[in-house]
Amino acid sequence: MSRLAIELPGLKMKNPIMPASGCFGFGKEYANFYDLSELGAIAVKATTVEPRYGNPTPRLAETKAGLLNAIGLQNPGLDKVCNEELPWLEKFDVPILANVAGSEMEDYIQVAERVSKNKNVTALELNISCPNVKKGGIAFGTVPEVAAELTREVKRASSVPIYVKLSPNVADIVSMAKAVEQAGADGLSMINTLLGMRIDLKTRKPILANQAGGLSGPAIKPVAIRMIHQVSQAVDIPIIGMGGITTVDDVIEFFLAGASAVAIGTQNFVDPYACPNLIEQLPKKLDEMGVDHVSELVGGSWKELCNVR
Amino acid sequence: MSRLAIELPGLKMKNPIMPASGCFGFGKEYANFYDLSELGAIAVKATTVEPRYGNPTPRLAETKAGLLNAIGLQNPGLDKVCNEELPWLEKFDVPILANVAGSEMEDYIQVAERVSKNKNVTALELNISCPNVKKGGIAFGTVPEVAAELTREVKRASSVPIYVKLSPNVADIVSMAKAVEQAGADGLSMINTLLGMRIDLKTRKPILANQAGGLSGPAIKPVAIRMIHQVSQAVDIPIIGMGGITTVDDVIEFFLAGASAVAIGTQNFVDPYACPNLIEQLPKKLDEMGVDHVSELVGGSWKELCNVR
């Protein structure tokens, strides 16, 4: 087994690096740049029952070292995802983490049930934290009991392991994590975006048509690291870490904090080759650090034994 | 009255710009750089009953466009603040917003009662949100009922108006704001720092001795703007806005979001002349925008009439 290969529930990965949901569509565009089989996994765009157009434009605004987005879960809907998008991805040798979203519990169940049957979908990512949908969505992500119930139901409906994607917009992330773990989550994905806003001085209005949006990029990395550091010590399920990764040092920092794999979001927009570049740089970095296998780093900032040197 | 002058409960300010608490000590150091009477007000460092050394070092770590700190409420204690620090500031013609902190309700009450009697202290800032103290502190900042009770008691003890400084580490900032407004707060201060962490790749440990710390600086500005935009529409008390201000455009953005005055924190460390520079630049910016008085901008992003062009 290679020094980068890892195995998480449902995800047998060549390396611990995947693009983050919503930042990679269903892979088609990036397939013009490199072979998607190089990736550890792919987290595809959120799928809802019906096709959605999402929010009006402008949907993006840049902030210092950050990006605000209010795409609003635009996606082609369950039918098209299952009949076209996912089958297209079958030609690549890479596990798919399918991101599931909705407004009501029933939506989630319906999407989870059907999407999890696609042969390349080996795990689901439960998006309980998208800040850009108005109904339901946000409550799922901030109340432990509600998140737990949703997790339980989706777990029942799904034929593959499920990762719950946590929102950072909470006072107590550990309670959220423990609640969904107890409800049967096989893993966690964290973090989703922080809620933010920018106002245009000329128009004197928020830049985003939706007013508020989700903040991603390097600006939020310290929040992600802190949350993963806390949560990884409190739960026994693995964490897919994300939030502001741009360099291989960032990747290592997420592992040390307690992530078992990482996802790259915004950086794909800055550099379409972001994921393969990081995959290429990782072994060299492990050499520098004197580490044989990437998994040795997981939780290194709080596990006593790992702190060699 | 000058086009910059504003009047908030307890704070009769020449201009709407003040240094933020904890980023300006008790003013002595910056008095070497400029005349403190130029400032709209001064938010001094948090005061607790007893002197505190605070956290072990390292206490600071830089992040992309941000700063993590874990000072830990170091301060000379109530006696020395009232007998030395505050009297020293009396020679300047500037209202003092005294930041009050503690671990127990009684601490807050004791500090508030005595500090508010100092003749240049014209308002208190209730620090219910400092992420760097382990006991009590954090709960005050995340549970509306607890924050309300504290506000009520401190309000009773204080002889001057009180501003409650809100923590951004909550799922629902509006509930917090409304709870303390109902409990008698005269104004709000927001935002305090976001909880974050950085891990050192060489030592494989968190850089801060305290592990986690508070994230400030440009990275958090979109979160501050979003929260002020939400809260200012939901309450009737004024907001002192802060979080990542570095330029005069940032100042305007906070006003448009709904702040009535602003505080400058981290930027004082980058540029010791940050506050006087912004005060100097503000009138020119108002000219550019065709605005007579700075208060016309308050809430401009959501107030219909204000959106002239």
Next chain:
Amino acid sequence: MLKKQGHLSIVSQQQIAEQIYEITCQGPLVTAMTNPGQFVHIKIDQYEDLLLRRPLSICDVNTEEQTLTMLYRVEGNGTKRLSEKQVHSQIDVLGPLGQGFPVEETKPGEVALLVGGGIGVPPLYYLSKQLKARGVEVIHVLGFQSKEAVFYEKEFNELGPTYVTTVDGSHGIKGFVTDAIHEQNLTFDTLYSCGPNAMLKELTERFADKRAFLSLEERMGCGIGACLACVCHLTNDPEGASYKKVCTDGPVFKVGEVVL
């Protein structure tokens, strides 16, 4: 898999009007930039406070010398920092991207009317050169705010008749481009246009039944179709879930195809 990203070296940079800069840069990537109306997505420097790339239109290309010229207006931080870059320094360019103007829709001998507004003018230059080379008769109508904002008048004049309008009348015809088209009684076989939305809407109203192509602008993330930042509705489904992406389906669309 085509290599669409690389570093170009700046060979010249100068201010040519109020807030308007002309930048020329060089590198092998340029050889693929043959379609006017396409754009490139630029990472201005490596400092991460300025996170995203910035989209700029191709204004002129010399494939032999592998040089790309762009014109841009200093709007915010990104374009400001671009304007401060020195000759010989590098910029990270992704492109060419998107669907450009269909040159082949206009037959040799036909008349093409090229209508540009403000910073929408640049892509029309490369378009005009290609149309002219093809034997198309080109007429330009270029709208600006005021005299100080006018650029490339001489360059366009060398390719064909050029009417410049300014809103304040300080140069050329006073008014908007549509006023000039009306006043001068300009007729055409194909209309190509790029500029502010208000202008494109006006042109759509007048020439919806004509052979016309409009280039749109929208805030972009990836520039390659993945992030869904830049979508617009279709005219035949204005409220529905169908959509086009400005970055990959556009920026040039047939008149009336998408909702402006």
Next chain:
Amino acid sequence: MLKKQGHLSIVSQQQIAEQIYEITCQGPLVTAMTNPGQFVHIKIDQYEDLLLRRPLSICDVNTEEQTLTMLYRVEGNGTKRLSEKQVHSQIDVLGPLGQGFPVEETKPGEVALLVGGGIGVPPLYYLSKQLKARGVEVIHVLGFQSKEAVFYEKEFNELGPTYVTTVDGSHGIKGFVTDAIHEQNLTFDTLYSCGPNAMLKELTERFADKRAFLSLEERMGCGIGACLACVCHLTNDPEGASYKKVCTDGPVFKVGEVVL
């Protein structure tokens, strides 16, 4: 109110050892930099991803030519970006800051032992020059990791006897500075030192009863005493609330004054 902040122009910059750079810059601010052991706080560029200033010691000053020389090791992003700055570009400098080495504590004719470790060596150079000018006999012990990391050996040699140690023995005496002091039987009236904490601790243990001054390092925010990032406990109150600030009370302290 003294003006302590301004822009200096870089007049030279070169690599002088592995990861070590020498930078010299010029401007009126330099005239105030008369006390060795003081430091300056540098804003490397205006890009906000690198937020804070970086503290660097004054290594040499020419008040007549208004030039300041600093030596630094490329550690992270800030020093890396500093190393990429071109001659003639500007850096924003706050300083001189802090309390330097008390030159006047050593009388003419007395012996001063200057002990530096790694990137703690730079401030000793300006100190040595001033001591020598005062008629003090200076001896230097400079410790490095290895041969490749050694710098300014010649420069120190010109001022007085200089013992260089390397941990791996690849140059000079093998071992630590304390080994060299012991082996060479070096005696002194005053000890001045700057270097890693472990070295300062070792020196404190040996020479606590001597006239000795140590320069400390701590992560800094403001550099002027306001943020309380850089505090340390006092030896006579090691758990209490009393404290000293490295940036304003230090970086130089009397041996045994503060907890290392």
